[in-house]
Amino acid sequence: MNTSWFELNVSAIATVALLTLCLAILGYLASLPVKNRDAKIFVSYFLSLSLFYSSYALSSLVVYPPLKGYLLMMNNILVTAIFLIHMWFAYQCRSNPYKRELYASLLVYGLMLGISFYLFGIDNNQNPGQYLVNLTCLVWIMAVFGRKARLEEKEEGRRTLTSKMLRDFQSMTFFIVLIWLIVFYNPLAMLLGLPPFTLWYYVVQPMQFVQTTYAAIIFLNYTPQRTSFQAKVVGLVLCPLLIILALTPLLLRQLIVNLPNFAQVNQQVVVAFLFLIPFTTLVVIVGLPRFLRSTLLSPLNQILEGVRQVDAGNLMVQVPVTVRDEIGDLAQNFNQMTQSLRQSKEELTQYAETLETKVAERTQELKQSLDNLKAAQNQLIQKEKMASLGELTAGIAHEIQNPLNFVNNFAEVSAELAEELAQTVSAGDIPAATALSADLRENMGYIVENGQRASSIVRSMLQHSRSSTGERRPTDLNELADEYLRLTYHGLRRSGQDTDFQVQLCTQFEEGLKPVMVAPQDIGRVLLNLYNNAFYAVQQRQMQKTVLAGAGEEAEAPYQPTVWVSTRQVNGSVELSVRDNGVGIPEAIRDKIFQPFFTTKPTGEGTGLGLSLSYDIITKGHGGEMVVDTKPDCSTKLIIRIPLESYP
Amino acid sequence: MKILVVDDEFQMQPLFEQRFRHETNRGEVQLTFARSGEEALALLPDSGVVLILSDINMLGMSGLELLRRIRNIHPHRPPAVVMLTAYGDQNNRQQASLYGADDFLTKPIDFKLLKEKLGEYVIHNHTTGL
Numbered sequence: 215m216n217t218s219w220f221e222l223n224v225s226a227i228a229t230v231a232l233l234t235l236c237l238a239i240l241g242y243l244a245s246l247p248v249k250n251r252d253a254k255i256f257v258s259y260f261l262s263l264s265l266f267y268s269s270y271a272l273s274s275l276v277v278y279p280p281l282k283g284y285l286l287m288m289n290n291i292l293v294t295a296i297f298l299i300h301m302w303f304a305y306q307c308r309s310n311p312y313k314r315e316l317y318a319s320l321l322v323y324g325l326m327l328g329i330s331f332y333l334f335g336i337d338n339n340q341n342p343g344q345y346l347v348n349l350t351c352l353v354w355i356m357a358v359f360g361r362k363a364r365l366e367e368k369e370e371g372r373r374t375l376t377s378k379m380l381r382d383f384q385s386m387t388f389f390i391v392l393i394w395l396i397v398f399y400n401p402l403a404m405l406l407g408l409p410p411f412t413l414w415y416y417v418v419q420p421m422q423f424v425q426t427t428y429a430a431i432i433f434l435n436y437t438p439q440r441t442s443f444q445a446k447v448v449g450l451v452l453c454p455l456l457i458i459l460a461l462t463p464l465l466l467r468q469l470i471v472n473l474p475n476f477a478q479v480n481q482q483v484v485v486a487f488l489f490l491i492p493f494t495t496l497v498v499i500v501g502l503p504r505f506l507r508s509t510l511l512s513p514l515n516q517i518l519e520g521v522r523q524v525d526a527g528n529l530m531v532q533v534p535v536t537v538r539d540e541i542g543d544l545a546q547n548f549n550q551m552t553q554s555l556r557q558s559k560e561e562l563t564q565y566a567e568t569l570e571t572k573v574a575e576r577t578q579e580l581k582q583s584l585d586n587l588k589a590a591q592n593q594l595i596q597k598e599k600m601a602s603l604g605e606l607t608a609g610i611a612h613e614i615q616n617p618l619n620f621v622n623n624f625a626e627v628s629a630e631l632a633e634e635l636a637q638t639v640s641a642g643d644i645p646a647a648t649a650l651s652a653d654l655r656e657n658m659g660y661i662v663e664n665g666q667r668a669s670s671i672v673r674s675m676l677q678h679s680r681s682s683t684g685e686r687r688p689t690d691l692n693e694l695a696d697e698y699l700r701l702t703y704h705g706l707r708r709s710g711q712d713t714d715f716q717v718q719l720c721t722q723f724e725e726g727l728k729p730v731m732v733a734p735q736d737i738g739r740v741l742l743n744l745y746n747n748a749f750y751a752v753q754q755r756q757m758q759k760t761v762l763a764g765a766g767e768e769a770e771a772p773y774q775p776t777v778w779v780s781t782r783q784v785n786g787s788v789e790l791s792v793r794d795n796g797v798g799i800p801e802a803i804r805d806k807i808f809q810p811f812f813t814t815k816p817t818g819e820g821t822g823l824g825l826s827l828s829y830d831i832i833t834k835g836h837g838g839e840m841v842v843d844t845k846p847d848c849s850t851k852l853i854i855r856i857p858l859e860s861y862p
Numbered sequence: 863m864k865i866l867v868v869d870d871e872f873q874m875q876p877l878f879e880q881r882f883r884h885e886t887n888r889g890e891v892q893l894t895f896a897r898s899g900e901e902a903l904a905l906l907p908d909s910g911v912v913l914i915l916s917d918i919n920m921l922g923m924s925g926l927e928l929l930r931r932i933r934n935i936h937p938h939r940p941p942a943v944v945m946l947t948a949y950g951d952q953n954n955r956q957q958a959s960l961y962g963a964d965d966f967l968t969k970p971i972d973f974k975l976l977k978e979k980l981g982e983y984v985i986h987n988h989t990t991g992l
Contacts, residue, residue, distance in 0.1 A: 612948055619970035620873055627880045653880065660873055704919070704948075716957075719921050 224463040226274035231460035233267035266292035287337040304358040345398040359384035379436040529556040598823040612704035617664035688729035702745040722780035743824040744792040751796025798846035868916040899923030912940040918947040933962040942983035
């Protein structure tokens with residue numbers, strides 16, 4: 215294998231290992247889908263790095279002088295390219311606040327490097343000028359990263375992801391500075407006559423591995439693209455493996471250097487490693503992902519898919535348990551979990567079903583009690599009606615008695631007249647007979663009229679006790695108000711045990727009041743309530759006066775209980791007001807008087823439904839309104855207004 | 863004798879007229895009617911009425927109030943005042959007596975009794991009590 219123009223050496227092996235790593239990273243970076251400007255510059259950085267390592271490996275192998283000279287020149291050009299790209303990346307990374315400075319820096323660096331090449335030759339691999347310029351350039355790049363990071367932090371007021379990345383790149387650059395310092399030591403030592411650092415390979419090579427990997431890690435850490443688990447594992451395995459492979463020949467060389475057949479053994483070792491490195495890399499890059507896929511990733515993916523399905527609501531999913539390790543356990547546990555989830559869900563469904571029946575039962579019960587309540591309410595309303603009828607009975611009795619008296623009286627008188635008529639006829643007194651017959655006819659009219667009056671009272675009593683049909687007909691409100699006033703008043707007179715009670719009634723009915731479309735029966739009930747309340751109020755006031763007088767108070771002006779009833783027509787509606795000079799309504803209960811079951815009467819005397827029902831009849835039933843105006847211990851006035859237009 | 867009937871029931875008029883037809887024809891009785899206490903009071907002065915028959919329960923001024931006012935003007939009869947009411951309760955009776963009523967009759971009116979008593983009201987002049 216040994217020829218005159220190239221030789222295999224351990225340095226070349228290490229470089230090949232580095233190149234392999236570089237290519238692996240480059241391949242991975244190139245395969246990433248994100249292709250922004252930063253990524254492109256970074257990829258080109260690795261591309262130039264790979265080219266440099268290729269060229270460097272070649273230059274290490276080649277000993278043929280002219281070719282070696284070209285290769286060294288190539289090395290220097292590629293290193294320059296790397297530095298330029300590095301500087302460019304430093305300026306452009308994320309954003310570039312120093313656009314002009316970038317070009318100036320690139321230019322200055324190029325110029326200085328050109329000068330150093332001019333002074334020391336472009337094919338010189340021990341060029342101190344180049345080392346110096348490159349070191350200066352690296353320090354400059356560090357400064358650029360640092361300035362950009364500071365600027366970013368200053369703008370945001372805190373450490374951001376970008377500033378962290380810039381600082382990481384800064385430290386990576388510092389690492390390169392260290393490498394270059396070590397590399398620079400030997401030419402410097404030669405110049406200054408210091409002892410050379412012969413083992414620099416052992417330091418520089420691993421440092422280069424670390425730096426290369428570190429650069430890739432930083433970039434991948436901050437790129438929006440997520441790094442797959444496979445890539446991480448491959449990188450983690452490949453990097454130390456290649457370091458070991460690169461350094462082993464160097465170590466071996468130390469062991470075999472004293473052997474008599476060193477050159478031959480060395481040759482074999484180097485060749486072996488030259489094949490071992492790409493082979494190992496290939497095995498790691500190709501084999502490891504396959505292994506990971508089959509034993510880790512695809513079972514994990516299956517479980518992940520299962521999780522997604524469970525999340526989507528499919529609890530019947532079962533994951534195949536293909537491997538017997540932690541992943542297998544996970545799959546098994548996942549299956550158990552879905553099973554218990556399934557059970558819980560079934561229980562929940564069952565519970566929901568029973569809940570529904572329970573809700574249905576409760577609803578039924580509630581409906582039942584609501585029906586009961588409604589029935590009770592109807593009974594109460596009926597009771598109220600009967601109570602008011604009771605209050606009316608005495609009045610009705612009187613009102614019936616009155617026409618009946620007339621009927622009796624006129625009938626009696628008529629009998630007498632008839633007798634007289636017979637006498638006058640037999641006496642032949644025709645004019646007297648004619649007069650008598652006229653009187654008789656008149657009396658018959660009175661009898662009929664009174665009979666009808668009695669029937670009409672009975673009819674309205676029956677009407678009152680019957681459920682209202684709510685049928686509206688044109689009604690003379692004056693007549694209705696008067697009729698019920700009489701009924702109520704006489705009822706009070708007859709039923710009242712406290713007969714010391716005289717009330718003055720004043721009516722002021724507007725003449726020619728238009729008939730109102732109302733349900734007379736319902737309005738009758740309202741009137742009955744209003745009158746009864748008015749009488750009750752004046753009665754109460756009189757009782758208070760009596761009690762006061764009995765307690766020896768100064769005699770005041772005599773109290774005359776009075777109830778005023780008036781009607782009038784106001785703006786398209788008929789207004790009826792019932793006023794009394796009774797006890798009035800205290801401020802505290804004024805807004806309660808229309809509430810159902812509210813009563814000031816002693817328990818058992820009032821249902822508390824009278825005003826509430828009246829209010830409903832006027833407002834809901836007839837679209838009218840009912841208002842109260844009261845002064846405690848002075849008067850109360852209830853006003854109802856019913857619109858003249860028939861309420862729909 | 864001149865009799866004033868006070869009642870808000872207008873049919874009282876034909877009834878009284880017919881019941882006292884003979885007496886009226888014979889000129890023994892003259893009937894006058896008022897439909898309210900106020901009307902009665904307005905009608906009373908210089909009417910020569912010797913007997914007033916008044917209902918108690920009337921709209922407006924009550925019969926008892928009318929009685930009180932009449933007795934304020936004429937503490938004694940004439941005119942004699944007889945109360946007629948459907949409610950023959952003790953209280954009304956006492957009240958009427960207190961105010962100086964000459965009699966208290968309950969409705970329905972017993973005309974036979976009333977006619978019998980007519981003489982009493984006129985003859986027993988200046989006597990008190992029922």
